[in-house]
Amino acid sequence: MISINNVSKTYHYGKKNAFPALIGFTETIKDNEFVAVVGESGAGKSTLLHLLACIDSFEQGEILIDGKDIKKLGDTSLAKMRNQVTAIVLQNFALLEEYTVYENVMLPLYFFHNSRSEKKRKVNAALERVGIANLYEKPVNELSGGQRQRVSIARALVNSPKYLFADEPTGSLDSKTAAEIMALFQQLNQQGLTIMLVTHNMELAQKCDRIIQIRDGEKLE
Amino acid sequence: MLLSYRIFSKKKMSSVLLVIQFIVSLLLLNLMVGNVNFVTFTNQAFSKIAEMPGYFYMPVNMDSRGYDDYQKMKERLKGDSRILTIAQYWFQSEFDGETFFYGYDDDLYRAYTPEMEKGEWIHEGTGEDTYLPLVISEEFGPYQYGTEFESILLLSGDEIPVKVKITGVMKRPGMYLDFNVTGSDIATNHLFRNHKAEYSGAPMFFINKVQLPVHQEGFANLSSIIFFDEDLNEDDVNFNLETLSERGDISSLSDIQMRGEEYAQGYVILYLPLFLCGFSISFIGMVGLSILNVQKNLRNFSIYYFLGCKWKKVAEICLGVTVIQLVITTVLLGIVFFYVQLNIDLALYGVILNQLNIGFTLFVYLFVGLITYFVPKITLARNSAMDMFRINLQA
Numbered sequence: 028m029i030s031i032n033n034v035s036k037t038y039h040y041g042k043k044n045a046f047p048a049l050i051g052f053t054e055t056i057k058d059n060e061f062v063a064v065v066g067e068s069g070a071g072k073s074t075l076l077h078l079l080a081c082i083d084s085f086e087q088g089e090i091l092i093d094g095k096d097i098k099k100l101g102d103t104s105l106a107k108m109r110n111q112v113t114a115i116v117l118q119n120f121a122l123l124e125e126y127t128v129y130e131n132v133m134l135p136l137y138f139f140h141n142s143r144s145e146k147k148r149k150v151n152a153a154l155e156r157v158g159i160a161n162l163y164e165k166p167v168n169e170l171s172g173g174q175r176q177r178v179s180i181a182r183a184l185v186n187s188p189k190y191l192f193a194d195e196p197t198g199s200l201d202s203k204t205a206a207e208i209m210a211l212f213q214q215l216n217q218q219g220l221t222i223m224l225v226t227h228n229m230e231l232a233q234k235c236d237r238i239i240q241i242r243d244g245e246k247l248e
Numbered sequence: 249m250l251l252s253y254r255i256f257s258k259k260k261m262s263s264v265l266l267v268i269q270f271i272v273s274l275l276l277l278n279l280m281v282g283n284v285n286f287v288t289f290t291n292q293a294f295s296k297i298a299e300m301p302g303y304f305y306m307p308v309n310m311d312s313r314g315y316d317d318y319q320k321m322k323e324r325l326k327g328d329s330r331i332l333t334i335a336q337y338w339f340q341s342e343f344d345g346e347t348f349f350y351g352y353d354d355d356l357y358r359a360y361t362p363e364m365e366k367g368e369w370i371h372e373g374t375g376e377d378t379y380l381p382l383v384i385s386e387e388f389g390p391y392q393y394g395t396e397f398e399s400i401l402l403l404s405g406d407e408i409p410v411k412v413k414i415t416g417v418m419k420r421p422g423m424y425l426d427f428n429v430t431g432s433d434i435a436t437n438h439l440f441r442n443h444k445a446e447y448s449g450a451p452m453f454f455i456n457k458v459q460l461p462v463h464q465e466g467f468a469n470l471s472s473i474i475f476f477d478e479d480l481n482e483d484d485v486n487f488n489l490e491t492l493s494e495r496g497d498i499s500s501l502s503d504i505q506m507r508g509e510e511y512a513q514g515y516v517i518l519y520l521p522l523f524l525c526g527f528s529i530s531f532i533g534m535v536g537l538s539i540l541n542v543q544k545n546l547r548n549f550s551i552y553y554f555l556g557c558k559w560k561k562v563a564e565i566c567l568g569v570t571v572i573q574l575v576i577t578t579v580l581l582g583i584v585f586f587y588v589q590l591n592i593d594l595a596l597y598g599v600i601l602n603q604l605n606i607g608f609t610l611f612v613y614l615f616v617g618l619i620t621y622f623v624p625k626i627t628l629a630r631n632s633a634m635d636m637f638r639i640n641l642q643a
Contacts, residue, residue, distance in 0.1 A: 084632065102560070106556050107556065111556070115554055121551050121637065123548055125259075135556055137557075138552070138555065138557045139556065
């Protein structure tokens with residue numbers, strides 16, 4: 028479970044150009060939920076997602092992931108959280124362009140100990156899970172948008188995380204591919220993965236268990 | 249290290265450019281250090297000789313009549329108790345070009361003691377030796393430390409067989425005193441030579457001339473150092489100098505050293521700024537390219553972070569890339585120097601490579617290593633991973 032209690036995040040905090048992205052945000056995400064976060068551009072959706080994925084910091088409030096206050100975690104514990112408990116998928120895929128599918132998906136396995144055979148087994152399993160096992164040798168810069176997003180999802184899944192945060196994962200895709208990716212998320216959710224999806228697309232959001240609406244950094248009740 | 253290798257191999261062009269930049273910078277650095285080292289080296293070596301009162305004497309070229317003249321003058325000088333010694337050497341090169349004997353006078357080999365790799369510099373011997381102690385400029389072919397062999401020396405017109413044993417090996421570069429020079433403006437750097445066995449087929453052999461089985465004079469028209477008795481008064485010095493100047497040029501040892509220092513100073517003043525400029529440009533390029541390489545990878549590093557990598561680990565990965573580049577640089581630089589040393593005797597061109605070069609090279613390695621470790625560490629610590637990712641996306 029994830030508890031977000033009164034979290035505020037201000038960009039350029041303490042500087043002249045400071046602006047608040049999240050203001051006193053409170054929410055709870057239950058295990059195995061599929062939650063959509065919607066709102067206009069600049070509302071603070073992505074910021075919320077980045078905080079939950081432990082890739083950005085905040086100045087006020089607390090976020091508990093499985094009871095652990097992420098603000099109080101040290102570098103190693105936080106890295107372990109990003110590596111094994113949470114995972115993020117971004118709109119622009121965030122892949123290493125010169126690397127192959129296999130190398131991209133294997134990347135998270137380098138940061139904490141995994142034997143060679145374990146790495147191979149985990150990568151193959153993740154590629155199978157998202158249906159791109161046949162592409163493993165291809166450089167990612169030769170793939171289509173949909174295939175690239177699948178690589179990004181496979182990479183997120185390789186360490187079997189409990190929580191997946193997806194920031195506009197279908198934003199760069201055509202509607203058919205977007206529907207396929209959404210179906211994949213639904214399938215993963217049914218397999219037990221807790222997913223939080225940031226989107227502009229209300230049609231996609233409505234396929235989720237619950238919708239959280241944000242405006243100007245605040246949750247709309 | 250695996251990730252470092254991946255980055256290195258995926259960014260081939262920038263990696264190759266950086267390695268080339270490293271090699272150019274380090275070549276310039278080594279040439280600079282090697283040159284400065286050379287000019288200061290001979291001055292240091294000569295300083296012990298300059299402490300002794302004496303003069304360098306260079307006879308003019310003589311015909312047979314002049315030779316007799318010279319011999320007479322030399323006898324006259326030798327008979328003068330105020331002259332300590334006329335230090336000369338005798339040199340023999342075998343006709344097959346395989347052996348090169350240098351026989352130093354007592355005072356000459358005592359005046360300058362080179363650094364030894366093995367064994368000892370020329371000495372008097374125990375008196376009971378069945379062989380002539382021999383020092384070689386470097387171990388080469390059959391001429392190894394401890395080896396005994398027989399040779400034929402042409403002494404006072406006769407071929408005399410001698411049994412010699414290699415009792416010392418000079419440290420490379422084997423700089424030895426050899427002052428058969430031309431010109432009157434002698435400086436310390438004119439009095440030392442370097443010998444390379446690869447070119448001549450054998451190392452240079454040094455023996456104590458006094459221990460030769462048959463007395464052998466030095467060459468008549470060869471320069472010598474006249475060491476005076478320390479108690480010699482000024483009038484006597486002037487008398488001797490006058491005698492010497494009848495048949496050649498003379499120069500005091502202290503003047504020679506002074507000229508050597510002036511030469512070294514002039515050399516450093518002339519060439520050091522040039523080398524420094526070249527090296528600085530190259531070094532700045534090298535550091536700049538290293539930083540640029542790190543900056544270019546910031547997007548990838550932010551992805552590493554998203555996936556569970558710590559910033560410290562990212563800095564270590566960057567350092568790993570630099571280590572790989574420097575290892576390749578070292579290997580290539582080693583090959584370049586090995587190839588150059590095989591074909592050119594750098595010491596002949598005023599370049600000595602020794603521990604000082606290795607020290608400076610290691611210093612550059614350390615500097616570049618620190619830069620590539622701390623630049624990402626500081627950059628990443630000051631920005632969030634998302635900022636870094638976005639900046640690179642915009643770029």
